[in-house]
Amino acid sequence: VSPYAKVGGLADVAGSLPTALAKFGHDVRTVMPLYKIVETNPDLKLKTVLSDVKVSINPWWHKRANVKEKQPNGVKTYFIGTDEWFNEVDKSEKIYAPGVDAYLFFAQAVLRMCEELNWIPDLIHCNDWHTGMIPVLLREQANERFSETGILFTIHNLAYQGEFGIDSLDKLGLSRELFDHHRLETYGLVNFLKSGCAYADAVNTVSESYSREIQTPEYGCRLDGMMRHLADNGKLHGIPNGIDQDEWNPATDQRIAANFDADHPQKKAKCREALFKALNWEPIGGAPVAGIVSRLSEQKGMDLILRAAKRIFELPVQIVVQGLGDPWLANEFRKLQKRHPKHFRFAQKFDVQLAQNVYSGCDLFLMPSAFEPCGLGQLIAMRYGTIPVVRATGGLADTVFESGERSAESGQHTTDNRQPTTQGLPSANCQPQTHNGFVFQNRDHNEFADCVKRAANAFANKSEWAKIVDSAMRSDHSWTVSAARYEQLYLKCIMSKRSNEAKAS
Numbered sequence: 418v419s420p421y422a423k424v425g426g427l428a429d430v431a432g433s434l435p436t437a438l439a440k441f442g443h444d445v446r447t448v449m450p451l452y453k454i455v456e457t458n459p460d461l462k463l464k465t466v467l468s469d470v471k472v473s474i475n476p477w478w479h480k481r482a483n484v485k486e487k488q489p490n491g492v493k494t495y496f497i498g499t500d501e502w503f504n505e506v507d508k509s510e511k512i513y514a515p516g517v518d519a520y521l522f523f524a525q526a527v528l529r530m531c532e533e534l535n536w537i538p539d540l541i542h543c544n545d546w547h548t549g550m551i552p553v554l555l556r557e558q559a560n561e562r563f564s565e566t567g568i569l570f571t572i573h574n575l576a577y578q579g580e581f582g583i584d585s586l587d588k589l590g591l592s593r594e595l596f597d598h599h600r601l602e603t604y605g606l607v608n609f610l611k612s613g614c615a616y617a618d619a620v621n622t623v624s625e626s627y628s629r630e631i632q633t634p635e636y637g638c639r640l641d642g643m644m645r646h647l648a649d650n651g652k653l654h655g656i657p658n659g660i661d662q663d664e665w666n667p668a669t670d671q672r673i674a675a676n677f678d679a680d681h682p683q684k685k686a687k688c689r690e691a692l693f694k695a696l697n698w699e700p701i702g703g704a705p706v707a708g709i710v711s712r713l714s715e716q717k718g719m720d721l722i723l724r725a726a727k728r729i730f731e732l733p734v735q736i737v738v739q740g741l742g743d744p745w746l747a748n749e750f751r752k753l754q755k756r757h758p759k760h761f762r763f764a765q766k767f768d769v770q771l772a773q774n775v776y777s778g779c780d781l782f783l784m785p786s787a788f789e790p791c792g793l794g795q796l797i798a799m800r801y802g803t804i805p806v807v808r809a810t811g812g813l814a815d816t817v818f819e820s821g822e823r824s825a826e827s828g829q830h831t832t833d834n835r836q837p838t839t840q841g842l843p844s845a846n847c848q849p850q851t852h853n854g855f856v857f858q859n860r861d862h863n864e865f866a867d868c869v870k871r872a873a874n875a876f877a878n879k880s881e882w883a884k885i886v887d888s889a890m891r892s893d894h895s896w897t898v899s900a901a902r903y904e905q906l907y908l909k910c911i912m913s914k915r916s917n918e919a920k921a922s
C-alpha cells in the first residue's frame with residue numbers, strides 16, 4: 418500500500434482507491450503486513466491497536482499477532498505483524514519473499530483482527546493471490562458474524578497465481594474435499610488465485626480489455642476456462658485503475674525541476690534539461706528522448722526494446738531505461754549502453770526522484786508490453802505531457818489512442834469478441850478518445866520500431882506535437898468514475914451474498 422511500501426502498480430491502487438471511496442462517505446480500511454521497512458520507518462509513528470492476539474492458523478498451530486494503524490486522510494491502514502516472515506522484509510525488493518505460511522497466517526489474522534476490533538465489514542475486497550485464502554476461510558470456516566459480508570476479488574496480474582501443495586489446506590485446517598477442479602485445485606496444486614475467484618461473489622480485473630483477454634488461451638495463463646465460466650455467469654468485470662491526480666500533478670509536484678500544466682506546457686523543457694543533467698548525458702539536437710520506468714521483465718516487452726533498439730537509435734531517438742528485475746535483461750541493457758552511449762542510458766535502480774525526472778522530462782514513454790492488466794506508467798506519463806508509445810493490450814489499449822475516432826469497444830486489439838461483462842455498471846470510457854499517444858498491435862519489434870518512428874515524425878512537427886501533448890495532459894484518469902464503478906460492484910457482491918444467504922435459510 419503506497420506510500421508505506423511499494424513494488425509496483427498494486428501499491429498505487431491500494432493507496433488511492435480507498436481514499437476515493439472514503440470521499441463517497443464509506444468507512445474504508447486497508448490491511449497489509451507489518452513489514453520491517455514499515456515498522457522501522459521513524460516518520461510513520463504507527464499506533465498500536467492490538468497486541469498479542471492469538472491467531473489460530475489451524476487448531477494445532479497458533480501465532481501471536483500485533484496490529485498497528487495509521488490514518489492520514491480518512492482511510493485507516495492496519496498493519497498486521499508477528500514474530501516471523503514480515504519482520505524480515507527490510508527492503509522493498511523482499512516484499513514478495515515471505516513464503517506461503519506467511520499468507521496463510523495473514524488470511525487468518527485479517528479475519529481475527531476484524532472480530533477483535535468488533536468491526537465486521539459489509540465487504541472485503543481481496544487483491545491478488547496473496548489474499549486468495551481469505552474468501553475460502555470466510556465461507557468454509559463459517560463464522561456467523563461474517564454471514565452477510567460480500568467478497569470481491571481483484572486480479573491485478575493473472576500471471577502470478579500462487580500454487581502450493583495440498584498440505585497448505587491441512588495447514589489452514591481446511592478439508593481436502595475442497596481440493597477439486599471447481600474450487601481450489603489446478604494441475605495438482607492448490608491455486609490461491611483460483612481459490613479466491615471461486616469463492617468470491619464477483620471477480621474483476623483492472624481494465625475491460627484485460628477482462629476479455631484473459632478469457633483466451635493466449636492470455637488466460639491456464640485459467641482461461643475458469644475466466645470464461647465466471648464471465649458466462651456475469652461474475653467477471655473490468656474496471657480500469659485511476660491515478661491520484663493530486664499526487665501526480667506537474668503543476669504542484671515538488672520533485673520536478675519546474676512546474677507546468679496543460680495551459681502552460683513550456684516549462685516542461687526545464688524538466689527535460691534536468692533529466693539530462695541527472696543522467697550526465699548529452700541531448701542529440703532535434704531527437705526526442707523516450708523513457709521507460711519499469712520492472713525488467715518479458716511482460717513489459719523489454720525484449721522488443723532490445724531487438725528494436727538499433728532501428729530506433731537511427732531515427733534518431735534516445736532512450737533511458739530505469740528499473741530493476743531480470744538479471745539477463747539488466748545485463749543486456751548494460752551491454753547496449755556500452756555500444757550506444759549517446760543513444761542509450763540504463764539506470765539499474767528503483768529511484769523515485771529519477772523516475773519523476775523521466776516522467777516529467779522525456780518526450781515519449783515506451784510500454785511495448787506483452788500483456789498489461791492496466792498499467793499506470795502511461796497514465797502518469799500523459800499527465801506530465803510525456804507521450805506513450807504502447808502495444809494495444811489490456812489497459813494500454815483502453816487508455817492510449819493513436820486516432821481520435823477509435824473506441825475501446827471497436828478496437829482491433831481484442832482477441833475475442835465477447836462483450837465486456839459490465840452490464841448495469843456505468844461505462845468506463847466516458848471521456849472522448851482523442852489522439853494522445855502511439856499504438857501498435859503485434860509483438861513484433863519492427864512494428865514497434867515503426868510506431869516509434871511515427872511518434873518521432875510527429876515530434877518533428879511542432880504544432881502537431883503540441884496538440885498531442887495537450888490531449889494527453891487533459892485526459893482524465895482520476896478515480897472518480899472507476900471508484901463509482903467499484904462502489905456499484907461492491908453493492909452487487911453484498912446483494913448476491915445476502916440473497917444466497919436468504920435462499921439457504
Ligand code: GLC
Nearest residue numbers: 426427573789790791792793
Ligand atoms: C499489476 C499489473 C499492472 C496494473 C497494476 C495495478 O502490476 O501488471 O498492469 O496496472 O497491477 O492494478
